[in-house]
Amino acid sequence: MASVPQKTRPDPLTLEVVDLIGTVVARYHEEYEGAAAEHALTGAQARLLSLLSLEPLPMRRLAQKLKCEPSNVTGIVDRLESRGLVERRPDPGDRRVKLAAVTDEGRRVAHGLRDSLNFAREPLAGLSPEERLALRDLLLRMLE
Numbered sequence: 001m002a003s004v005p006q007k008t009r010p011d012p013l014t015l016e017v018v019d020l021i022g023t024v025v026a027r028y029h030e031e032y033e034g035a036a037a038e039h040a041l042t043g044a045q046a047r048l049l050s051l052l053s054l055e056p057l058p059m060r061r062l063a064q065k066l067k068c069e070p071s072n073v074t075g076i077v078d079r080l081e082s083r084g085l086v087e088r089r090p091d092p093g094d095r096r097v098k099l100a101a102v103t104d105e106g107r108r109v110a111h112g113l114r115d116s117l118n119f120a121r122e123p124l125a126g127l128s129p130e131e132r133l134a135l136r137d138l139l140l141r142m143l144e
Helices: 012-038 043-052 059-066 070-082 104-115 121-125 129-143
Strands: 086-091 094-102
Touching: 012 043, 012 104, 043 059, 043 070, 043 086, 043 094, 043 104, 059 070, 059 094, 070 086, 094 104
Parallel strands: none
Antiparallel strands: 086 094
């Protein structure tokens, strides 16, 4: 009978880093939800608006990026469209596909959301430009 390899526990430093990353993520989500509420948006509406401020996207792609069902995206887009923040338009490459696109007002709100996220500004300001670059590079490497 073949033996099953035992999983080894991560070392204490790895566990501490994972906990710190979790704390940063939790603080980010807390502040993001608060910033969204200041603009009378839910967190999901704010995330969708932020995604669309980068580029128009088909509804299916939005659902993939938000990790939710396309029918949920339709409801979110409907609510943002009723507020004049998002519009639907035909995809120039495939007229059967509808793109969700941010309006000028939606872009302004998306930028306001981003500008109101303060939780990392102060701690990051305490790091030198070299330390911020190193942190950025390490985070990018972790995401590869």
